[in-house]
Amino acid sequence: MTDTSNTAFVRTETIPPSPPPAAETGAIKWLRENLFATVPNGVLTIIAGYVIFLALSSVIPWIWNGVWNASSLSECREILDGTRGACFAVLTERWPQLVFGLAYPSDEYWRPTLAFFLLFFAAAPVMFFDLPRKMLIITLFYPFIAYWLIWGGTIFVPILAFAGFAAGYLVYRQLVTNSFAAGFLGGVVVAFIVWWIAGFLVPDGASDNAMLSPVASRDLGGFMLNMMLGVTCVSLSVPIGIALALGRQSSMPFIKWVCVVFIEFIRGVPLITLLFVASVMLAYFFPPESTVDLFLRVVIMITMFSAAYIAEVIRGGLAALPKGQYEAADSLGLDYAQAMRLIILPQALKISIPGIVNIAVGLFKDTTLVSVISMFDILGFIRGPLSSTTAWNGIYWEVLGFAALLFFVTCYGISQYSQWLERRLATDHR
């Protein structure tokens, strides 16, 4: 090589790295990549930005100017004095009725509130498996405690109901070692015998001076009613749904046929017609002298409704299991009940959990439909008693928005839980 001193210039040190151009860093780069990548994209951004601006510019002042203390809509308007603003005073004034309904005795509000908070302790061990298994005891007792807290009356009813279940379970434990069918049938029969005897044990006037004063079902209302219907019907419909799904997959033609007809029938009609059945038709099918209250009739119909949908989700889970699992269960010499309980259902249910949660969310939203058959759940209360009072006649957005917010928070929470569960249960390493 020639002498380098003859060449004009050769750099001897490396150039220090310089920062990227302004358009390629930080916020500007992010904006360019995510909002203004191409011309049509930029136009879309501007349109979307304008839509957001329009929405926020009308909603934010409305909420900001909101009046929280007034006794009627006209008083609200006086305070607002022509400026645009919400009248949230209706929420503060009518809060107990929005939550507990019109007729629930106000001295007893602590009872449903306590039941609501206990619900978290009861649901927690079912929802989060890391919690100590002993907490399931709370779940076991919860339905009876909650029933007693909300409806009040004599404590004998929930205790004897529990006794029936306990006796049934003990008999089942004894007989199940022989065969599942015998255990199951024996348990059911014993439970019914205990309940039948219990019917004579509760004296007639037991509820009159009970610890908790009795509350009639028709006095229940507000968001509490939605919660009660949602929780009761979902928890009742899961076991029925499992049974229906197994029945539909069964090799016994008669049972399969019954399940198929039931599922397709329920899924083919809207919930409203089933609620009509509950409110105007179902009473005809009970014995003439009995009066089954509307709440129970609605629970029966909604449970049937969601059980049919849950059955289809679980059927999907059963079908998604590889055939090898069924064959493996057979090869171990397990009978049908054992195979289902120990091998098939745990896996099938795991697959169907997100679907079941979806159904639960949908069902919870559908509990607002009871307002159509004049039960005063939160929506029924807003549309009926609230809008017909002179003080709050003509108020829409605040109360409807409040109801929407309640449902949104609950449903969004449940769906986030479902997504967490899906990630948590993803045991296949893909």
Add this chain to the structure above:
Amino acid sequence: MSSITDPDTGSFRLSMLINDTRYRSLTFQAIAAVILALSFAYLGNNLIQNLRQAGLNISYDFLGAPSGYDINQTLIEYDSRSTHSRAAIVGILNTLLVAFLACLTATIFGVLAGVLRLSNNWLVSKLMAFYVEIFRNIPVLIWIIIIFTIMTAVMPAPRAFRGDEPEATMLFGAFAFTNRGIYIPAPVWGPGSIVVVLTFIASIVGIFVYRRHATKTLYETGRLLPTFWPSVALLFIPVILMQLILGRPVGLDYPVLGGFNFSGGLQIGAPLIALWFALSIYTGAFIAENVRAGIQAVSKGQTEAAGALGLRPGRIMSLVVLPQALRVIIPPLISQYLNITKNSSLAIAVGYADVTATLGGITLNQTGRAIECVLLLMLFYLTISLTISAVMNVYNNSVKLKER
């Protein structure tokens, strides 16, 4: 479960009914049948006793009696002297109308939102995610009532359109948004309009013929003919020409303010709009999720392979991604259509005269024939549901992946 058959062990014993797998399923089914029959007998017996006590019987005679109530929105001729069965048919047609309209618009909303949610544009995709979450997590009944409230409480009354300085003005002088509904121009079929209609039908046929020709040319010669603009031209130009030549036989009847209300034009009532719009945007949010899942289910390699072949983005979407995504999208789409049809029964909350409101509402209350009305109602929805799912399954099978 596969069934395992026990070997034949000779003579029949009674215990084999429960212990032998050959007979066990029969035993269980017999028990189930007996229990089912007993419960039906019990319920039927209660029903008969209750009906006798109330002095009722099951009879469908009321369907022939005059209904005695008016319906504000009807597709066929109807007045209060018509029979209950005609009121039910009016309701059925109204249900079908709103279900059809809502299916159409929900699909449009859903596809738009689903595609936009996958957009590279951060703002747009977040906005669509917000839309989907908001609508999926709030009951449809609340949405129906909110939109009905907007229609009835926020829109101006017809009298706001009156006077020299009206508070509200009609859009293009033809559309009026009032609290009673939306008034739009109605078509008037003058003499010779049949020719225009026939021309329109012929244009549609022409478009199909042209598209087929374009595809054939593409396959035979590799030459790509334009399809979009010629189709648009074919659709509009002959009809407009024919309309001008014949001296405008198909006219428009504009709504005009007269007396207390608009006259002329076509009124779309507030309940119909509330129900239609609410069902569309609510179900649109669900369809958006199905569309998104469907598009995401097509592996990225497909897009890349199509790109490597030199296809343009629009063609990648229409020729490669969408045909594959549709297989994933269509089954849930069917159930969304079914949901729309069933949710249209919520019409009763806003006073739209669908079949639930006529047959299951006023007729039931007037005649007290609860059992008959509810059974007929269920039968109707069951028929509709089974028909929709049958039709859509046929379509689903036709786009199914052909595996060999």
